Amino acid sequence: MSSDEKNGETGRRRSFRLHDTTIAARPMEPALYLVATPIGNLGDITLRALETLAGADVLACEDTRVTRVLLDRFGIDNRPFSYHEHNADEAGPRLLAALEAGRSVALVSDAGTPLVSDPGYRLAQKAIKAGYRVVPVPGASAPLAALVGSGLPNDSFLFAGFLPTKDKARRDRLQSLAQTASTLIFFESPHRIAATLHAAHDVLGANRQAAVCRELTKAYEEFRRGTLAELSLHYADVENVKGEIVLVIGPPEEKAPDASDVDALLAKLAGELPTAQAATEAARMTGLPRKELYRKLLDLKGSDA
Numbered sequence: 001m002s003s004d005e006k007n008g009e010t011g012r013r014r015s016f017r018l019h020d021t022t023i024a025a026r027p028m029e030p031a032l033y034l035v036a037t038p039i040g041n042l043g044d045i046t047l048r049a050l051e052t053l054a055g056a057d058v059l060a061c062e063d064t065r066v067t068r069v070l071l072d073r074f075g076i077d078n079r080p081f082s083y084h085e086h087n088a089d090e091a092g093p094r095l096l097a098a099l100e101a102g103r104s105v106a107l108v109s110d111a112g113t114p115l116v117s118d119p120g121y122r123l124a125q126k127a128i129k130a131g132y133r134v135v136p137v138p139g140a141s142a143p144l145a146a147l148v149g150s151g152l153p154n155d156s157f158l159f160a161g162f163l164p165t166k167d168k169a170r171r172d173r174l175q176s177l178a179q180t181a182s183t184l185i186f187f188e189s190p191h192r193i194a195a196t197l198h199a200a201h202d203v204l205g206a207n208r209q210a211a212v213c214r215e216l217t218k219a220y221e222e223f224r225r226g227t228l229a230e231l232s233l234h235y236a237d238v239e240n241v242k243g244e245i246v247l248v249i250g251p252p253e254e255k256a257p258d259a260s261d262v263d264a265l266l267a268k269l270a271g272e273l274p275t276a277q278a279a280t281e282a283a284r285m286t287g288l289p290r291k292e293l294y295r296k297l298l299d300l301k302g303s304d305a
Helices: 003-011 047-055 064-073 088-100 120-129 142-150 167-177 193-204 228-236 259-270 275-286 290-304
Strands: 015-018 021-024 032-035 058-061 080-082 105-107 134-137 157-162 183-188 209-214 222-227 245-249
Touching: 015 047, 032 047, 032 120, 047 134, 058 064, 058 088, 064 080, 080 088, 088 105, 088 120, 105 120, 120 134, 142 183, 142 209, 142 222, 142 245, 157 167, 167 193, 183 193, 193 209, 193 228, 193 245, 209 228, 222 228, 259 275, 259 290, 275 290
Parallel strands: 032 105, 032 134, 058 080, 058 105, 157 183
Antiparallel strands: 015 021, 183 245, 209 222, 209 245
């Protein structure tokens, strides 16, 4: 960071504005702050994020024009510094040098949480390796917004980023995830969503539940839910799909365990555990009702008597 840039930072106002109220930002401790920003609706910014953006000595972002819109909305007089995948090799060392000099550095992406599908991951890795504090400032997240709005199971999920652009690689990737017992979340571009849904339909099955989540938190937000067959058919006929998309695909349907397999499992557990504990463990492993398994265990023990 040059002396001119340092002088400019010390002379600026460290505050942010909410409606007609100007709020002073407290001094920031030296650290790399990873600040989540809105994915569409600017009202989703957090108070902590505003104070961090206003108070940080250095503010790094993907696109200064995008971040400037956010800063202007909340009256933040901090000049953003460009850090993106094309200049990371040059800009990264300058940000690390600022940390070494005892300064606070805030990193934002164009939208959402930094490090999720952006080059901030490399910067955070280097900062951690060098022994600097890395502080997350949580907030908006497109994958989580899509997940909770999709209506699909959310007890276990896998964010898998962007799928490959070429059809064979895309299908291979989907095949590798086909038996994952979790809801899958992908980022996708509007001009590839039809091809991706077609591939997912073929690889994961026509009846797999899914949701195409488009323009999240924006004026034209849309959740289109259905089976992969229904969604694939719909988007095959839609031209000029617009907006940012998150594709959420539910987990595969659980198949009922074979009766002979259940009996074999119960026999094995009965030889290792007390009856009640064996029934509990079998219920956990098979998903079948514990009472039903407990009765079967008693029947098996009775037949062995």
